[in-house]
Amino acid sequence: MAQYRTFTAADAVEYARQHAGLADAQSLVDAQEVGDGNLNLVFRIFDRQGVSRVVVKQALPYVRCVGESWPLTLDRARLEAETLLVHGQHCGEHTVKILHYDAQLAVMVMEDLSNLHIWRRELVQGHYHPQAAAQLGRYLAQTLFYTSDFHQHPHEKKAQVARFINPQMCEITEDLFFNDPYQQHQRNSYPPALEATVAALRDDDQLRTAVAALKHAFFSHAEALLHGDIHSGSIFVGDGQLKAIDAEFGYYGPIGFDVGTAIGNLLLNYCGLPGLLPPREAADAREQRLQDVKIVWQQFADQFLALVAEKTRDYALAWPGYAAQFLQKVLADAIGYCGTELIRRTVGMAHVADLEDIADDAMRDACIEQAINLGKVLILAAHHVENIDALIARIRQNG
Numbered sequence: 001m002a003q004y005r006t007f008t009a010a011d012a013v014e015y016a017r018q019h020a021g022l023a024d025a026q027s028l029v030d031a032q033e034v035g036d037g038n039l040n041l042v043f044r045i046f047d048r049q050g051v052s053r054v055v056v057k058q059a060l061p062y063v064r065c066v067g068e069s070w071p072l073t074l075d076r077a078r079l080e081a082e083t084l085l086v087h088g089q090h091c092g093e094h095t096v097k098i099l100h101y102d103a104q105l106a107v108m109v110m111e112d113l114s115n116l117h118i119w120r121r122e123l124v125q126g127h128y129h130p131q132a133a134a135q136l137g138r139y140l141a142q143t144l145f146y147t148s149d150f151h152q153h154p155h156e157k158k159a160q161v162a163r164f165i166n167p168q169m170c171e172i173t174e175d176l177f178f179n180d181p182y183q184q185h186q187r188n189s190y191p192p193a194l195e196a197t198v199a200a201l202r203d204d205d206q207l208r209t210a211v212a213a214l215k216h217a218f219f220s221h222a223e224a225l226l227h228g229d230i231h232s233g234s235i236f237v238g239d240g241q242l243k244a245i246d247a248e249f250g251y252y253g254p255i256g257f258d259v260g261t262a263i264g265n266l267l268l269n270y271c272g273l274p275g276l277l278p279p280r281e282a283a284d285a286r287e288q289r290l291q292d293v294k295i296v297w298q299q300f301a302d303q304f305l306a307l308v309a310e311k312t313r314d315y316a317l318a319w320p321g322y323a324a325q326f327l328q329k330v331l332a333d334a335i336g337y338c339g340t341e342l343i344r345r346t347v348g349m350a351h352v353a354d355l356e357d358i359a360d361d362a363m364r365d366a367c368i369e370q371a372i373n374l375g376k377v378l379i380l381a382a383h384h385v386e387n388i389d390a391l392i393a394r395i396r397q398n399g
């Protein structure tokens with residue numbers, strides 16, 4: 001059994017030669033570390049012609065963006081690889097292919113998606129990928145339906161819940177989404193000019209009650225195997241394709257959390273666009289984002305309902321009308337979690353380029369404030385929004 005050690009570029013090349021399953025493995029000669037996320041090492045592995053052929057990703061025993069003062073489980077690599085393998089079984093067209101993984105070394109080898117683009121970077125630059133929203137809706141419907149009680153046998157479901165227990169990564173979400181922004185915390189970071197706006201979050205009884213309910217459901221509602229962090233920086237798009245990566249926060253949780261995180265990141269871009277693009281382009285792109293939000297939800301809901309009608313195995317859950325009622329609850333959850341994503345990405349520690357890349361200070365502060373206020377409105381309104389058109393109308397009123 002291999003002992004954990006942090007890979008050098010040379011280690012990553014050698015590992016890819018042994019485990020990528022390439023016929024010409026010895027032609028792999030070089031590696032470049034390209035990790036730009038908060039947590040891990042990511043190496044692109046190149047052949048003699050300079051073509052990158054596979055990616056090697058390794059977990060560090062700590063949070064990369066903070067350092068050794070914040071230790072973090074290596075088990076996240078197993079959880080990431082296994083979540084992606086399960087999601088790949090149910091939605092191979094929209095999930096990165098895992099070629100090999102090793103839990104001891106906390107390493108995985110996967111297909112190289114460098115021919116595509118990280119969606120967040122595209123959104124920040126105003127590059128529109130019209131197919132992406134529908135594909136994301138499909139990814140969510142397939143992965144969440146097939147791992148839910150609508151489809152999994154109750155014994156298998158419980159075994160899978162146990163396999164994907166992910167306490168340390170969930171704790172990060174539990175703290176960063178639901179605690180930090182609503183208290184004074186050293187991890188928080190927001191413009192000093194917004195102190196009053198942020199203080200108002202702490203002092204809002206209704207908001208704090210709604211956030212507590214969202215956290216409680218995140219703790220306890222094991223509805224399906226979530227990606228757990230499906231933001232636009234965890235999605236490659238281009239060439240008519242969409243592929244999800246980076247599922248180390250995978251666990252059995254509330255379906256609305258994945259849907260809300262996905263929608264929330266489209267709305268972070270919506271809020272940032274006036275500071276990223278010239279006025280007319282920004283206005284057009286904002287309309288596209290609202291359409292994207294609508295399409296993600298509609299595709300998700302339509303395909304989830306179709307799968308329920310065709311493939312539900314549980315006698316009681318197959319009762320006509322139940323799935324539609326369940327989806328109404330998922331919509332409310334998703335709107336709430338979307339609100340918490342808007343607030344944690346602006347007030348908390350992990351920020352997004354959609355807002356951080358705005359050059360003008362005053363404009364950046366205004367866009368961040370809009371995101372915070374929209375987040376608050378959505379958390380408070382979540383249970384009073386009847387359908388997706390009503391959600392879009394609320395966003396227009398408040399953004």
Ligand SMILES: Nc1ncnc2c1ncn2[C@@H]1O[C@H](COP(=O)(O)OP(=O)(O)O)[C@@H](O)[C@H]1O
Pocket residue numbers: 034035036037038039040041042055096110111112113114118233234245246248
């Ligand atoms: N399969 C892949 N193909 C090409 N590049 C990748 C792949 N996976 C990750 N990357 C690159 O590495 C970066 C960080 O990967 P990510 O999985 O988000 O790491 P982290 O877990 O640290 O957030 C991505 O933004 C992307 O640029």
Ligand SMILES: CSC[C@H]1O[C@H](OP(=O)(O)O)[C@H](O)[C@@H]1O
Pocket residue numbers: 036037038039063172173176229233234246350
């Ligand atoms: C201390 S981890 C902060 C933040 O980073 C993760 O994102 P990513 O892996 O995509 O960089 C996740 O969103 C965490 O909440």
